[in-house]
Amino acid sequence: MKRIRWKDFSLVSKIVIEVGLIAGLLFTMNLLFYVRINSSMQKMDNVYASNAQLTDLSQVFEQVQDNMYEYLKVKSSQSLMDYYQNEARYRNELEKLNDKNINDSVKLLERNIRKMSETYLDCTAETVAAKRGRNVEKYKRKYEDSTRLYSYIQTAIDELNNQLFKENTSSYSVLRQMMRYLEISNIIFMLVIVAVGMILLIMATRGMFRPLTSMAETAQLVGQGNFHVKMPDTDSQDELGEVTRAFNTMVENLDVYMAKTKESMEKEQQMMERELLMENHLKEAQLKYLQSQINPHFLFNSLNAGAQLAMMEDAEKTGIFVEKMADFFRYNVKKGQEDATLGEELEAVDNYIYILNVRFAGDIHFSSDVDESVENVRVPSMILQPVVENAVNHGIRDIDWEGQIHLTVTRDPRGICISICDNGKGMSEEEIQNVLSGNKEHSTQEGDSTGIGMNNVISRLELYYEQPDLLEIYSEGAGKGTEVVIHIPLIR
Amino acid sequence: MSSNPANYYLIIYIKKKANDADLLYNEIYQTKGMTIMKKKGMTLGLLLSGAGLLILLHMTGESYLNGLAGANRQMQADTKEYMYKYDMIVDNPESSFWQAVYASAEKWARENDSLLELKGTDEESQYTKLDYMNVSIASRADGIILQYSGEDGLEDKIDEAVADGIPVVTLMNDAVHSKRQTFVGVSDYQLGSAYGEKVADYVTRDTKNILILLKRNIDDMNQSQIYTQISNAAQAKTGAGQPVTVSVKNLLSSGTFGTEEAVTDIFQQRNKVPDILVCMDADTTECARQAVLDFNLAGKVTIIGYYTSPDILTAVEKGVLALTCDVDTEQMGKYSIEALTEFQKDGRSNSYYNVDINFLDKDAVRALRREGLSE
Numbered sequence: 001m002k003r004i005r006w007k008d009f010s011l012v013s014k015i016v017i018e019v020g021l022i023a024g025l026l027f028t029m030n031l032l033f034y035v036r037i038n039s040s041m042q043k044m045d046n047v048y049a050s051n052a053q054l055t056d057l058s059q060v061f062e063q064v065q066d067n068m069y070e071y072l073k074v075k076s077s078q079s080l081m082d083y084y085q086n087e088a089r090y091r092n093e094l095e096k097l098n099d100k101n102i103n104d105s106v107k108l109l110e111r112n113i114r115k116m117s118e119t120y121l122d123c124t125a126e127t128v129a130a131k132r133g134r135n136v137e138k139y140k141r142k143y144e145d146s147t148r149l150y151s152y153i154q155t156a157i158d159e160l161n162n163q164l165f166k167e168n169t170s171s172y173s174v175l176r177q178m179m180r181y182l183e184i185s186n187i188i189f190m191l192v193i194v195a196v197g198m199i200l201l202i203m204a205t206r207g208m209f210r211p212l213t214s215m216a217e218t219a220q221l222v223g224q225g226n227f228h229v230k231m232p233d234t235d236s237q238d239e240l241g242e243v244t245r246a247f248n249t250m251v252e253n254l255d256v257y258m259a260k261t262k263e264s265m266e267k268e269q270q271m272m273e274r275e276l277l278m279e280n281h282l283k284e285a286q287l288k289y290l291q292s293q294i295n296p297h298f299l300f301n302s303l304n305a306g307a308q309l310a311m312m313e314d315a316e317k318t319g320i321f322v323e324k325m326a327d328f329f330r331y332n333v334k335k336g337q338e339d340a341t342l343g344e345e346l347e348a349v350d351n352y353i354y355i356l357n358v359r360f361a362g363d364i365h366f367s368s369d370v371d372e373s374v375e376n377v378r379v380p381s382m383i384l385q386p387v388v389e390n391a392v393n394h395g396i397r398d399i400d401w402e403g404q405i406h407l408t409v410t411r412d413p414r415g416i417c418i419s420i421c422d423n424g425k426g427m428s429e430e431e432i433q434n435v436l437s438g439n440k441e442h443s444t445q446e447g448d449s450t451g452i453g454m455n456n457v458i459s460r461l462e463l464y465y466e467q468p469d470l471l472e473i474y475s476e477g478a479g480k481g482t483e484v485v486i487h488i489p490l491i492r
Numbered sequence: 493m494s495s496n497p498a499n500y501y502l503i504i505y506i507k508k509k510a511n512d513a514d515l516l517y518n519e520i521y522q523t524k525g526m527t528i529m530k531k532k533g534m535t536l537g538l539l540l541s542g543a544g545l546l547i548l549l550h551m552t553g554e555s556y557l558n559g560l561a562g563a564n565r566q567m568q569a570d571t572k573e574y575m576y577k578y579d580m581i582v583d584n585p586e587s588s589f590w591q592a593v594y595a596s597a598e599k600w601a602r603e604n605d606s607l608l609e610l611k612g613t614d615e616e617s618q619y620t621k622l623d624y625m626n627v628s629i630a631s632r633a634d635g636i637i638l639q640y641s642g643e644d645g646l647e648d649k650i651d652e653a654v655a656d657g658i659p660v661v662t663l664m665n666d667a668v669h670s671k672r673q674t675f676v677g678v679s680d681y682q683l684g685s686a687y688g689e690k691v692a693d694y695v696t697r698d699t700k701n702i703l704i705l706l707k708r709n710i711d712d713m714n715q716s717q718i719y720t721q722i723s724n725a726a727q728a729k730t731g732a733g734q735p736v737t738v739s740v741k742n743l744l745s746s747g748t749f750g751t752e753e754a755v756t757d758i759f760q761q762r763n764k765v766p767d768i769l770v771c772m773d774a775d776t777t778e779c780a781r782q783a784v785l786d787f788n789l790a791g792k793v794t795i796i797g798y799y800t801s802p803d804i805l806t807a808v809e810k811g812v813l814a815l816t817c818d819v820d821t822e823q824m825g826k827y828s829i830e831a832l833t834e835f836q837k838d839g840r841s842n843s844y845y846n847v848d849i850n851f852l853d854k855d856a857v858r859a860l861r862r863e864g865l866s867e
Contacts (some may be wrong), residue, residue, distance in 0.1 A: 181553065192542060195542075
C-alpha cells in the first residue's frame with residue numbers, strides 16, 4: 001500500500017485540513033472549558049443545598065408541632081391526619097441526618113437533632129394517644145414535655161443552620177477562588193492554544209507556498225540569463241510539485257535551446273568572417289593585376305590578333321606562342337574570382353612554362369606526371385602557376401646546371417597531392433619558415449611576375465579548405481633543389 | 493574572433509553575470525535549506541514547548557484546585573465514628589479550668605472509642621444546666637459528666653437520666669442524694685481541711701475576718717464541711733482570746749457577670765474588706781485578683797485562690813495572691829471517662845474517684861516556671 005504523505009495532498013486539501021484542525025482544536029478547547037465550568041457550577045449549586053434541606057426539615061418539624069397543637073385544641077380528625085402525615089414526612093427527613101457519633105460539630109449536631117427528634121416524636125405520639133384516650137392530665141404533661149423538646153430541637157436546628165452556613169460560606173469562598181482560577185487558566189489556555197495554532201497555521205501555509213517564492217526567485221535568475229539554476233527536486237504530488245517539475249524541465253530545455261542557438265550563431269559568424277577574408281585576398285590578387293596596369297582584355301584580344309597575324313604569315317611558332325600568351329592571360333582574367341578545375345590549373349602552368357621557354361630559349365625543362373582521374377577536381381584558381389613561377393624565379397634561374405621542374409599530381413589517402421619539384425638553388429630552413437609564415441614576399445622583387453605571391457596561395461588554400469598546412473616546402477639546403485607540396489583534401 | 497568587440501564583451505558580461513548569479517543562487521539555496529531545517533526544528537520545539545506549557549499549566553492548576561478542595565475536605569477527612577457519645581455539662585465551659593479538664597477527658601474518651609461533647613452555660617446560650625440535662629437525655633447520650641453545684645431540680649434530672657439508662661458522673665461536688673454513678677473530685681472534708689490548714693498559716697493576731705467565696709448552696713449540710721474545717725482551723729490558730737469571724741458567701745445564683753459584681757462589692761466597702769479571702773473556684777479567684785489590683789489592696793488582703801491558670805500563677809508569683817490550690821485537671825478528666833467506660837463495660841463503676849490537690853505559693857510557682865523553662 002502506498003504511504004499517504006502530506007506533500008501529496010492538493011493545496012485545497014491541505015488548507016482544508018489545516019483550518020479543520022485549528023477549528024477542531026478550538027472546539028476541543030471550548031468543550032474543555034464548558035465541562036470545567038459546568039462542574040464548578042454544579043459544585044456551586046451544592047453549596048447551599050444543605051441549608052435548603054435543613055429549612056425543609058425545620059418546616060415539616062414546625063408543622064408536626066402545629067398539627068399536634070391543633071389536634072389537642074380542637075381534636076379534629078383533619079388535624080390528626082395532618083399530624084400523622086407530617087410525622088411520617090418528618091421521620092423521612094430525619095433519615096437524611098447523621099445518627100453516628102462522629103467528631104465533627106455538624107455531624108454531631110445532626111445526630112443530636114435526630115435523637116432528640118425521635119424522643120420528641122415518641123413524646124408527641126404519647127401526647128396524641130393520651131388525648132385520644134382522654135387522659136387529660138397525661139396529655140397536658142406530655143404536651144409540655146413535647147413543647148420543651150420542640151424548643152430544644154428548634155434551637156439545635158438553628159445552630160446547625162448557622163454552622164452549615166458558616167461551612168458553606170467557607171466552601172463558597174473556595175469555590176469563588178476556583179472559579180477565579182478557572183477563569184484565569186481558561187484565558188491562558190485559550191491564549192496559548194490560539195498562539196500556537198496561529199503560528200502552526202502560518203508555518204504550514206508558508207511551507208505550502210515556499211516553493212512558489214523560491215520559484216519566483218529562480219525565475220528571476222533565469223530571466224537574467226542563468227540557465228544552470230534549478231528548483232530543488234521534489235516528489236510531492238500536489239499542484240506546486242507539478243509546477244516545480246514543469247519549471248525545471250522548462251529551464252533545462254531553455255538551456256539546451258540557448259546552447260544550440262549560440263552554436264549556430266557562432267558558426268554563422270565564422271563563416272562570415274571567412275568569406276570576408278577570402279574576399280580580401282582575392283581583392284588583393286586583383287589589385288596586383290590592376291597594378292600591372294595592363295588591361296588584360298585588351299592585352300589578350302591584341303594577342304589573339306597577333307596570333308591570327310602570325311598564322312596568316314605562316315609563322316606557326318609565333319602564332320602558338322601568342323595564342324598561349326592569350327590563353328594564359330584569359331585564364332588569369334576569367335578565373336580571378338572563382339575556383340577552377342585542376343585540369344585548367346595544369347593547362348595554365350603548361351602555358352606559362354611554354355611562354356617562359358620561348359623567352360628563355362628552352363632553358364626550363366618542365367615535366368609533369370598527372371593522374372588524369374583528378375583533373376576535374378575543383379581547386380582554388382591560380383594556385384599552381386605562382387608556385388611554378390617561384391620555382392623558376394628563385395629555384396632554377398641563375399644556376400650553372402640545367403634547371404628542371406617536375407610536377408606530379410597523385411592521389412593519396414588525404415586527397416590529392418601536387419608536388420612541384422625543382423633542382424635549383426634550394427632553400428634554407430629559415431627561408432622556408434619565412435615563406436610559410438608569409439613574412440617574406442618573394443613575388444615583389446621581380447618585374448615579370450604574374451603578381452601572386454606564395455602567401456596569397458597559402459592563405460587562399462586555407463580559406464578554401466578551412467584547413468591549415470596544406471602547402472609544405474621541403475629543401476635539403478643550398479643547391480639541393482626545392483619541393484613544394486600542395487595537399488588538396490577531397491572532402492569539401 | 494569577433495568582428496565586433498563590443499558584442500564580444502557583452503557576451504562575456506552576460507556569462508559572467510549568469511555565473512555570479514548561479515553562485516549566488518546556490519548560496520541562497522544552501523542558506524535556505526539550512527533555514528528550512530532550522531524552521532522544522534523550531535516548529536517542533538514550539539509544538540513541544542506549547543504542549544509542555546499546557547501540561548504544566550494543567551498540572552499546577554489541578555494541584556491548586558485539589559489543594560483548595562482538599563482544605564475543604566480536610567475537616568471531613570479527620571472525622572471518625574465513635575462507639576459512645578458522652579456529654580460534659582459545666583458552668584463556664586470557656587474557662588481555662590474546664591478547658592483543661594475537657595482536654596484531658598476528651599483525650600481519654602478518644603482512647604476509649606468515645607466522643608465527648610462539652611456543653612454549658614456561656615454567653616451564647618440561655619440554657620441552664622437543667623436544660624442541658626434535658627437535651628442530653630432527649631438526644632440519648634451514652635453518659636453525662638456534670639458539674640454539680642446543688643442547683644434545684646438537678647438531682648431529679650440526674651435520677652431521670654439514670655432511669656433512662658444514662659450514667660451520670662458528677663464533678664467538683666457530689667450530688668449525694670441522687671442516683672449518680674460516680675463522683676470525681678475532692679471531698680468537701682478533704683478540701684476543707686486542706687484549705688483550713690493553709691488559712692491557719694496566714695492567720696495572725698490582726699486577723700478578724702475570713703471570707704469564703706463558694707458557688708453552692710450553704711444550706712446543704714454536706715457543703716458546710718468546707719466552712720467547718722476552715723473555721724475550726726482558724727480558731728485553733730488564734731485561740732479563744734481572739735474571735736475570728738468566718739463567713740461564707742454563696743455566688744451560685746449571681747448569674748451572668750454576677751461573680752465579678754459580687755467580688756467587687758466586697759472590696760467596695762472598705763471597712764468590711766476581709767483579712768483573708770478564700771476562693772473556691774477559678775472564676776472567683778480571677779475576679780478577686782483583678783479587684784485587689786483595682787482597689788490597690790495587694791498585700792493587705794491575703795487571698796487563697798483556686799486553680800492554676802496562667803493569670804493566677806502570675807498573680808501568685810507577683811504576690812497578689814498568697815496561694816493557689818492546684819487541682820489535678822488531668823486526673824479529673826481521666827477519672828470521669830474511666831468511670832463512664834467502666835459503666836459501659838460492666839454496668840457499674842466506682843462511686844468515688846479522688847482527685848489530688850496541691851497548694852502553690854510564690855516559691856513553688858517560680859520552681860514550676862524554672863522547670864517548665866528547663867524542659
